[in-house]
Amino acid sequence: MLALVTPFSTRSVIMKREQVVEAIVATKIERGLSWEAIAAELELGTVWVTSACLGMNSMPEKPAKALCQLLDLPEGSQRILMSYPTKSWDQAVPQDPLIYRLYEVVGVYGDTLKEVIQEQFGDGIMSAIDFSMDVDKQVDPKGDRVVITMNGKFLPYKTW
Structure with a gap:
């Protein structure tokens, strides 16, 4: 059987915002980091950095690159962090x-x-x-x- 080669086979993996958020949170937990420590490293406010890391704000290039290096995030993460999110949340009353x-x-x-x-x-x-x-x-x-x-x-x- 022949393998089908597509133009996408040479591109980097396209990640979804949810995958980047999961990678950030998992690495934060694994390394025992706080949002405050991550924000201090990026020289930005804790609430804003946390919101951006959770996918609710886009990051400028410099902090997005620094975050990717700090947390060793997967390839493609910086592009996602810099992209404009669609801000939405569950419309149901939260249970937390x-x-x-x-x-x-x-x-x-x-x-x-x-x-x-x-x-x-x-x-x-x-x-x-x-x-x-x-x-x-x-x-x-x-x-x-x-x-x-x-x-x-x-x-x-x-x-x-």
């Missing part, structure tokens, strides 16, 4: 308790946040593009506190 609680916060306080933001800034939204987020730990004798800081540019709605 931590993520569910964040949904609960938005469910309980979403309308309140909207009212307060629009009262202070006018009719518009907080950008999730011109945006940063940090997670900090506040030590407290009654139980440590999670501090999430979201910082987004206000974008007023336009009229025309």
